[in-house]
Amino acid sequence: MSPHPTVAKTITARPVIACHECDLLQRAIAVPPGGVARCRRCGGELYRAAHRRLDPTLALVLAAAVLFAVANAFPIVGLEIQGIRNVTNLFGAVQALWNQEMRPIAALVFLTTILMPAVNLAVMIYLLLPLKLGRRPAGLTVIMRVLQSVKPWGMLEVFMLGIIVALVKLTHFATVVPGLALWSFAVLTLLLAAAAASFNVRDVWDRAYPAPRGEVRA
Template sequence: MAMAEQPLIACHECDLLQREPHLPKGGVARCRRCGATLFRSHPQSTERALSYTLGALLLFLVANVFPIVSLKLSGDVVQATLIGAAQVMYRDDMALVAGLVLATTFAAPLAQMLAMTYLLLPACFRRRPPHAELVFRTMTLVQPWGMVEVFVLGILVSLVKLAHLAIVVPGIALWSFGGVMMLMAAAAAAFDPRDLWTRLGPPR
């Protein structure tokens, strides 16, 4: 009676309730009635998403320690880090902009990466961390506010504009932010919530 132990799944298209089939690696489960895709089997999606997330976290650390850009203007060299730039904006009565920059390029991506690690790392060992549902729900709420790619694009545009005024040297942090952007996109692509919840097991 192995079939009877399989959980039930409803088709997104026609609502037919059916038992989940056992899938071979890389296989696709289709609805029995309408043929719509129910889910896909992504082998090792949790391990891959975790590796990309840890890589992104490491680069994120580098991105926030080193300067994004160095400006050479008549002999003076000015270097700016993300936090440093936000501090200057705050001092210059641009508290709202400083807050938005910190929320979208620092707090939201960091919260997302930490939440992913919190869920994915125990999932690799088939353990369920406390408050997994709450962390997952918070992560999906925070996700749209992470805008590293908008930030990187904005920096590139301003670099081109500043090139007329000063010698602009892109810093280590700029490349690191680019890496964070790529790795977070890769983690999001590899992440399979279905596999995550299967590995986390039923609530305790």
């Protein structure tokens, strides 16, 4: 039991937020829907109003997980040269790079197009599914940190651009047959961007630690 219940209640109701730009600590305030809270000193954006709805993000992430599985299971592209057809999936391409002594590139492609997107999707599902069911996922703080560090490493859109350029060049001397995985990757890139846009960190904290009844959380 806290010796100063009033103080403790105030702190719980109005968390302290550090400005990303100038580190000034400020108490959170309630923000109207669509509104933005800005730093008192530098005017930097502190946070946006919470949507309080995680369902659209969860739906996008689950759809992205299915597409990610399809994109990795099926051939990404087939090449036909003089009647000989060669197909490969993404992991096969990574293996080919590895075997051709391009190991740093193989590792980078594996990291940015397979491992990090997989970890990102797994973490998002681990986070959002229990919250949807009304439970707080174990290790929430650690998971949020993992999510922040994984995010910049997922580079599927860069990979997609690279593939398009490579395919256009390859059409000069081989017949290029786009595989199911290529279309899946294209849609997956859009889904991941939509999921990232609809994901609001404050919604997660609000759902995990709901404000007491009658209080408006910023």
